[in-house]
Amino acid sequence: MKNQLLRRALLAVLLVLGSFANQPLRAQSILIQNMPARSVLSLDGNWNYIIDPYENGFYDYRREPFDQSKSGKGGYYDNQKPSSKDEPELIEYDFDHSATLQVPGDWNSQDPKLLYYEGTIWYKKSFNLTPKAGKRYFLYFGAINYESHIYLNGKKLGMHKGGFTPIQYDITDRLSPNGDNFVVVKADNTRRQDEVPTINTDWWNYGGITRNAFIAETPETYITDYKVQLAKSDLNTLTGYVQLGGANKAGQTVTLDIAEAKVRQQLKTDADGKASFSFPAKKLTYWSPQNPKLYAVSLSSGSDAVQDRIGFRTIQTRGADVMLNGKSTFLRGISIHDENPLIPGRARGEGDLRMLLTWAKELGCNFVRLAHYPHNETMLKLADELGLMVWAEVPVYWTISWQNAATYQNAETQLSDLISMGKNRAGIVVWSVGNETPLSEPRLKFMSSLAKKARELDDTRLISAALELHREGSNVIVDDPLGEYLDLTSINEYAGWYWGGKPSEITKYTFNIKYNKPVFISEFGGDALAGYHGTAETRWSEEYQEALYQNQLKMLSTIGNLRGMTPWILTDFRATRRQHPVYQNGFNRKGLISSSGQKKKAFYVLQEYYRQQAKKYDGK
Numbered sequence: 001m002k003n004q005l006l007r008r009a010l011l012a013v014l015l016v017l018g019s020f021a022n023q024p025l026r027a028q029s030i031l032i033q034n035m036p037a038r039s040v041l042s043l044d045g046n047w048n049y050i051i052d053p054y055e056n057g058f059y060d061y062r063r064e065p066f067d068q069s070k071s072g073k074g075g076y077y078d079n080q081k082p083s084s085k086d087e088p089e090l091i092e093y094d095f096d097h098s099a100t101l102q103v104p105g106d107w108n109s110q111d112p113k114l115l116y117y118e119g120t121i122w123y124k125k126s127f128n129l130t131p132k133a134g135k136r137y138f139l140y141f142g143a144i145n146y147e148s149h150i151y152l153n154g155k156k157l158g159m160h161k162g163g164f165t166p167i168q169y170d171i172t173d174r175l176s177p178n179g180d181n182f183v184v185v186k187a188d189n190t191r192r193q194d195e196v197p198t199i200n201t202d203w204w205n206y207g208g209i210t211r212n213a214f215i216a217e218t219p220e221t222y223i224t225d226y227k228v229q230l231a232k233s234d235l236n237t238l239t240g241y242v243q244l245g246g247a248n249k250a251g252q253t254v255t256l257d258i259a260e261a262k263v264r265q266q267l268k269t270d271a272d273g274k275a276s277f278s279f280p281a282k283k284l285t286y287w288s289p290q291n292p293k294l295y296a297v298s299l300s301s302g303s304d305a306v307q308d309r310i311g312f313r314t315i316q317t318r319g320a321d322v323m324l325n326g327k328s329t330f331l332r333g334i335s336i337h338d339e340n341p342l343i344p345g346r347a348r349g350e351g352d353l354r355m356l357l358t359w360a361k362e363l364g365c366n367f368v369r370l371a372h373y374p375h376n377e378t379m380l381k382l383a384d385e386l387g388l389m390v391w392a393e394v395p396v397y398w399t400i401s402w403q404n405a406a407t408y409q410n411a412e413t414q415l416s417d418l419i420s421m422g423k424n425r426a427g428i429v430v431w432s433v434g435n436e437t438p439l440s441e442p443r444l445k446f447m448s449s450l451a452k453k454a455r456e457l458d459d460t461r462l463i464s465a466a467l468e469l470h471r472e473g474s475n476v477i478v479d480d481p482l483g484e485y486l487d488l489t490s491i492n493e494y495a496g497w498y499w500g501g502k503p504s505e506i507t508k509y510t511f512n513i514k515y516n517k518p519v520f521i522s523e524f525g526g527d528a529l530a531g532y533h534g535t536a537e538t539r540w541s542e543e544y545q546e547a548l549y550q551n552q553l554k555m556l557s558t559i560g561n562l563r564g565m566t567p568w569i570l571t572d573f574r575a576t577r578r579q580h581p582v583y584q585n586g587f588n589r590k591g592l593i594s595s596s597g598q599k600k601k602a603f604y605v606l607q608e609y610y611r612q613q614a615k616k617y618d619g620k
């Protein structure tokens, strides 16, 4: 205790002397599991912001980064104030007198002048937190799109790339002893060819701190990670691990408690602070969409304890079948973007997310494709609660820089972070490594490496990706070599919209699929402007979309191995590529529900089809 106090005092002195200025970037601590379940100080709400398209707050006028200079000072992250009233220094910014943005929330939907803005915006938030002895503190952001540089009390914590996965930094030794702190975030949503996603996508490039921000407190020795799931394809064995972090993590006792399942395991951590387990678990009620049973799971060690609600189920394929808890199922799905169509912008919190999943349930879904990037951790927990299986995905989308090693590393890091975040979620049954990526040897190497990595990180879930197809006359051929590495043969096909003529003409197509695995249609659909009516041949009308769905379902029913689908898409969503002034106005209109919440005619076609599938597979 005395040493800790001494260490703190020394750090405080060093902080004051500013000798931390050149401290190397603090590597991001590993992703602490289930961080939102910790006791937290929320940083949500108003943050002052400064728009900075020329990056004036990051580079000096010779384009050298201020935070890599000798002093480390000079950038907006100093949050500099005039030292006196009568002779104020030249300071050309002032957070405290600047406008504010709501966090969580993209900036595009908060101010009309930011709707199309791509570049840097600086955020700043002051907070009061006096560190307690024997505690550790972690700064957490659910997501910042796309590249973020984060500073606490004027000192850099690190840089993160990836707009959809959590960001965490151990700030225990960086908090000001007197409790007055401020955090500055440089968020830059500029699209770049070598990034993930690359420069071209079909969704709005919403920038900013788009998910929750908070500071979590843990004891000095804390539970940093855990996995509690059924063993691969084994309904009777619970397996996993608990990882401690901080000082004294070796040789500690960890208790795993699942009272309702009469499970209480006392574990001992090894020299690295890890305790693995595998033990028989009888009479579990398995999680399923019909009965989304979640157990209260408690993990404790020393003075730390963390609670979670976890469902137990198995998922596997057997020939053409997808087996949930050993029983063949049909994935009655729909694709979903992380956007609230009624207040266009990134989903802002539980209310938005629950609305989307409730619509999916109303459609008769037991499955959702959370496209095309990692969604909010809250969405994954809601899917568990509502009984929806999930296809989770990384934004390896379209024309990625396949031969760039840094691009691959970025994709793999985002995949690892997604799997780390979602590994205890029963609903997640598919990890997808990408979408509609053009065939080439470098692409195959990149994507198959991601598929192998996903399997290495988690062999209990199915691996997939939206594959490529090609046509020879009315024969649709699926022989994408990436299919070899996947458990589901998934394809996006747009017969009746992008190719194949009118809806009434598409039932002539037959599918020739190379792999004897379950077939999953990860996208089909067409645009319809809600309220615009015509005939089944009037493009953009609700009747056209309705006829397209009717004929798609007829055409797809000829595929013997068909075991699921996630038509594109639940709701209309903002997309910069979609600029027809009458039908689109910057929205992709393939939604079954419009951007004013109106169900289109095609919604009811799919709903009826799913009613029949549910009867056939679930007997209900």
Ligand code: GCU
Pocket (backbone or CB within 6 Å): 202, 372, 435, 436, 492, 523, 568, 588, 590
């Ligand atoms: C593609 C792509 C989607 C896109 C959709 C469309 O398949 O995967 O992201 O929005 O088609 O064209 O509407």
